Amino acid sequence: MTETFGKGHYLHLIDGSAFIFRAYHALPPLTRKSDGLPIGAVSGFCNMLQRYIDGNNGSDAPTHVAVIFDKGSHTFRNEMYDQYKANREAMPEDLRPQIPLTRRATEAFNIACEEIEGYEADDIIATLAVQARARGGRCTIISSDKDLMQLVGDGVDMLDAMKNKVIDREGVHEKFGVYPERVVDVQALAGDSVDNVPGAPGIGIKTAALLINEYGDLETLLERANEIKQPKRRETLIQHADQIRLSKKLVMLDADTPLDFTLEDLEVRAPDPGKLMAFLAEMEFRTLSKRIADTLHVDPPVIDDTPPSAPDAPKVDDLPFDPEAYVHVSDAEALQVWIDRIHERGYVAVDTETTGLNEMTADLVGISLAVEPGQACYIPLIHKASSSDDLFGSDDLAEGQMPLAQALEMLKPVLEDASILKIGQNMKYDAKIFARIGIAVAPIDDTMLMSYAMHGGLHGHGMDTLSERYLHHSPIPIKPLLGSGKSAITFDKVPLDKAVRYAAEDADVTLRLWQMFKPQLHRAQVTRVYERLERPMVPVLAEMERTGIKVDRDTLSRMSNAFSQKMAALEDEIHTLAGRKFNVGSPKQLGEILFDEMGLEGGKKGKTGAYATGADVLEDLATEHELPARILDWRQLSKLKSTYTDALQDHINPDTGRVHTSYSIAGASTGRLASTDPNLQNIPIRSEEGRRIREAFVAEDGKVLVALDYSQIELRILAHIADLPALKQAFADGQDIHAMTASEMFDVPLDEMTPDIRRQAKAINFGVIYGISGFGLARNLRIPRAQAQGFIDRYFERFPGIRTYMDDTKAFAKEHGFVQTLFGRRIHTPNINAKGPHAGFAQRAAINAPIQGTAADVIRRAMVRMPDATRGIPARMLLQVHDELLFEVDKGAAEDLIGVARDVMENAADPVVKLDVKLTVDAGQGANWAEAH
DNA sequence: GACATCACG
C-alpha cells in the first residue's frame, strides 16, 4: 500500500543528463565487444548509479528517488527566445545511441525514470522539489547545476555528487553572493554563455550580486537604474532592461510542469537482480556485473562477448536451420522456461500467427518466440482440431494447446517490460494484433525497418527477401500450408506439427536478421534514421490505423447510383458515335475503333502492339471528334465508381463503422509512406466531381475534421538544398512562388502576370523537382521541344544553383551508389551507372529522391512528436497524405489543436536541420474532409 | 499476372 508523500519522507532527484555527460567525458570511448556499439557513457552511468546506491542505504536514506531526463530539445524557452541554447554543440555521434540505454539502465536498477516532452529536466526537478517541500517532506537534488540553486532552502538542498559536497543556502550565497530567492535576479543580469542567456553585457555574477544586494531585487533595480553612479553600468541597465527581463524568464524554472506521475510513484523500490543482471550482461559489463552481483548476493551473469570473426560474415550465418529443433510449447511450465530465458537475455524475437492479413479483423492464432539462433518455439493457442470426414472443419480445439488467456497473462508482462526488447519483422502488424487484446508491446526493434534504413532502394524488405539475401536460407513458404483460391484455409486450421515448423522458423529468421543488422546500422551510419524516423513510426501508425476514419456509406451509395446512370447514358452515346457496340472499358477495342475503323490520325502503338488511348491522347483527339471526349467522361466516372464509391463501402469495418487503411513504412524508396487496403492517399480532389467523394469522409457527432498541409514543401526544400537565393527570398516574403518564377523567367512584372504564364512556370518548377528534360516539359506543356528546352536553359541561367545541385547529386550517386536526405536517410541508386535508357531514369530518380525524401522525413518527425505535443487535447491523428495530416477533434478544441499541430509541423526539421526557408502550414476544419481541406 | 489507365502528392 502506498503512503501519501508527506512529513518524514525524503526525496532524491538525480539530474540524469548531468550524469550522462559526466560519464561520457570521464571514460574513454569504450565499445561493446561483440558488435562495436559505443557503450562508454552507459558504463560510467551505471557505475555512478551503483555508487549512488551504495552511498545511500544508511540512516539518512531517501524514501523516494527518481532520475530525471531531458526530453526533446525544443521547449517553451525556445518560444520566448529562439536563441536559447542555440550555441550549444551538437551531441557527439557516439553518445547519441547511448542516451536511450541510460534510461534502460535506470529502469534496470529499478529506479524511477522520468521525462516530459518539451520540458527540461530542470523544470521537472523544480516541480517535484516544490511539491515535496509543500507536503512537508525533504528533498535533495543530486546535481551541481547552478540553474537549480534557486530551489535551495526550506527542506531542499543540493548535493554535488563528484565533490560529495552539500549545497545549502550558505553554499548558494557563496556561489552567487545572494540567497536562493534572488539567484534568478543575479542570473538575469549576469547571463549565461552556456545556455546563451544574454543578460546585461559587461555584468558578471559579482557585479550583479552587488547591485541586487544594494537595491533589493531586480525590478527595483531596473526601475531605479538611473540612480546608479557608474555611468557605463547605468546605461547598460537602462538600455538592456527588456533583454534582462527576458533573461530572467529564461533562467526561472517552471515549478508547474504538468506531470504524468506523482511523488508516490517515486517510492524507493527493492532492486530486481534478474532484470539488472540481464541488462548488464546485454551491455557486456564484466567487472561491473560481478561487483553488483556481489553486493546483491547473486551469481554474476555469463557474458559471451566474442566478437564476430569477420565483420560482414557473422557466425549467425553458419548455424544451419533445423526445423526439428523448434519447440512446441503446450503448457504453462514449458512457457515459463522460455520466459525465464527471455529475462536472462533481455530480448526476444516475437512473431504472431493470425487468421488473416488484415490486423483489424484477424484473430491471434499462436505466438512464436526466439531467444538465440536456432532456438525458437511456437505456442499454438486456438488451432482447430482436424477431422478428415468433416469438410467444414471442427470447432473443437486441437490437443496440445494451453489456454489463450493463460498464455497472454504470462506473456503480457514480458511484452510490456521496458527492459526487454521485443524484436519483430514488420512489428506494426504484431503490435496491432496485441493492442487489440490489451497488450502494449514496447520497446521494440524491427528488422524490416533496419533493412529499410540500410538498404532502401536496393531491394524489398519482406522476410523472405531478407532471409534469402542475408541468411542464404529460403523460409518455408506459407502457400502449401494454406492452399490458395477457394480451398484456402486459415492458419488456425494448419496441423500443429507443420505450424510449429513454419511459425518458429519466422521468429528464428527474425532473430538472426536482427543479430546481423544491429551492429551494421552504426557502420552504415543510419542509426539515427532508424531510431528517429523509422522505429518511432510503428506505434504512431498503429494507433492511427486502429482509429480509422468514419465514412458515410449512404453518401457513397448515392453517388455510386448517380454514376451508374450517367455512365449508362454515356455508353449509349458512345456506341452511337462509334457505330457499333463494344466494351468501353477496353483500351484495346477502343484503339481499334478510333484508329482503324474511324481512321483518326495520331494512332501510336506501344511496345505490346496496342494503340495508346491514355487521357493525353484522347484529349488531343477531342478537339476534332466527340467520341474521345465522351470516352474521357465515361472513364472519369468509371474510375470514381469502381475505385472509390463502390470499393470504399466494402472497406467500412462493421464493428467500428470506420475505414482502416494500412500504411507501409518501408514501401516507398524515398521515405514516403504508402497507404493500402484501401489507399487513402489518392482520394480524388482535383476534379469537382471527384472532390465530392471527400464529403463521405466525416467527423463523428460533436467533432470536426482538421486538415493541416505543408505549403510547397518540396520547392522550399529545393530552395534550401540547391541554395537558390531568389526562391528563398520569395518564400521569406510570402510571395506566390510560381508567379515569382514566371516573372523572373519571362521578364513579366508581377502585376502583369497572366494565368497562362504562371501555369507554365508552375510546370517548370515541378519539372525541376522531377529532374527536368526538354522532352518531358514539352509534352506536359504541349509546346515544341525546342521551346521547352529554351525555358529550361533560361531557368538554369536565372537559378544557377539548380544545375550545380543536379550535377553534384548525379556525381555523388555515381560515386557512392546512393543519395541522401538532409536527415541522413540513404536512398540507393543501383542503376545510376547503367547504360542506355535506364540511365536517364536512374538519374532523375536520384535528383528527385533527396527532395521528396527530405519532405518525407520532415513530416515523419512531425508525426512522431505529435502524440506528446497534443497530449491533453481531445484529438486523434487519422491520416497522412505525404504533406498533409488529418485529425479528428472535439469541436471546442479545434483551434487549440491547429495551434499546437501547426507548431509541431512548422518546426519539425529543428533542431537537426536548420532550413534556410521557413516551413508554413495551412489549416482548415469542417464536418467532412472536403470542408476541412 | 502483365499491362494500361488514372487517382493522389
Add this chain to the structure above:
DNA sequence: GACGTACGTGATGTCC
C-alpha cells in the same frame, strides 16, 4: 548520333 524521357505511389479492369 540515337535512344527514350518528367518523381513517387496503389487499385482497377481487360486480356491472355
